[in-house]
Amino acid sequence: MALRRVVRLGADWLPVNLMPEELAGRRSDLTALLEGTGRRLEDVFTTVSPTRRPAGDDMVDRYAAAGADQLLVNLGRRVTVDDVGAALDDLTGAFGLQAPSAG
Secondary structure (H helix, E strand, O other): OHHHHHHHHOOOEOOEOOOHHHHHHHHHHHHHHHOOOOOOHHHOOEEEEOOOOOOOOOHHHHHHHHOOOEEOOOOOOOOOHHHHHHHHHHHHHHOOOOOOOOO
């Protein structure tokens, strides 16, 4: 089980294809497994990849509230060096984010 490896190896965690509600439950499981190891849940950097889950405007906020430190998202298409800018613009729009201003 991935959570046991996180505990045994002192690693961070990359759960795949979990909804925010599922992430919150698995974090509770991880908290219990970390007991007595000298590590706390806050010591485990969590990057979530919701791969086949639908994106929504509130997705970032929901994952953050469930304890995700970072999201790894699939752009849903092949991206080349030439069109990465447009793909990232599409991504920010899909998640209701604004690109940082240049400067």
